[in-house]
Amino acid sequence: DAGITQSPRHKVTETGTPVTLRCHQTENHRYMYWYRQDPGHGLRLIHYSYGVKDTDKGEVSDGYSVSRSKTEDFLLTLESATSSQTSVYFCAIRGLGSNYGYTFGSGTRLTVV
Amino acid sequence: ELKVEQNPLFLSMQEGKNYTIYCNYSTTSDRLYWYRQDPGKSLESLFVLLSNGAVKQEGRLMASLDTKARLSTLHITAAVHDLSATYFCAVVTETSGSRLTFGEGTQLTVNP
Numbered sequence: 001d002a003g004i005t006q007s008p009r010h011k012v013t014e015t016g017t018p019v020t021l022r023c024h025q026t027e028n029h030r031y032m033y034w035y036r037q038d039p040g041h042g043l044r045l046i047h048y049s050y051g052v053k054d055t056d057k058g059e060v061s062d063g064y065s066v067s068r069s070k071t072e073d074f075l076l077t078l079e080s081a082t083s084s085q086t087s088v089y090f091c092a093i094r095g096l097g098s099n100y101g102y103t104f105g106s107g108t109r110l111t112v113v
Numbered sequence: 114e115l116k117v118e119q120n121p122l123f124l125s126m127q128e129g130k131n132y133t134i135y136c137n138y139s140t141t142s143d144r145l146y147w148y149r150q151d152p153g154k155s156l157e158s159l160f161v162l163l164s165n166g167a168v169k170q171e172g173r174l175m176a177s178l179d180t181k182a183r184l185s186t187l188h189i190t191a192a193v194h195d196l197s198a199t200y201f202c203a204v205v206t207e208t209s210g211s212r213l214t215f216g217e218g219t220q221l222t223v224n225p
Binding site: 035045090106107 | 144210212215216
């Protein structure tokens, strides 16, 4: 989608290894979010950021950390990947204006073996 | 804690028929969103509903919001195969960092 990109798009990693996913935006928006999507659960919030170096936990934050050193980049790190973290990860940004629309990235499919 | 429930979770319908997807949420909300997701794809925004009684329509889809009942509906009129997808509602409260809380999604299949 215009304005937000995720990398990598696909990744296979081994249990116990660290993994970092990147979300990059060109919209200069303040709010950024990381969600994971699993069958039967919809999308669940992992962490979010409301500005540079300002982050907070979501409902499924255990095993994940985030960093935001620049407005445009929001990184999600799995410190030691586990099979339960196999999922599709989506980044989102919150727009401006009365509708406060949310735009989602294309997603990262992560498989932990 | 805000909870969002959709029903049904699975919906198989024939082309030309009408049906409604329901979205209930547990606490007062500022805005409600509907999204569409095709298999292997990202989420596409359909509607944002801002106030009680809000109704929005796009093509064969119409969304409405009743904030007193904490209920939103997505009505499908004369379904066509191209509407087959998973539909999510999501609710946001400003007091929670503008976080979107999603329902589980409704997987819609429209059969010829």
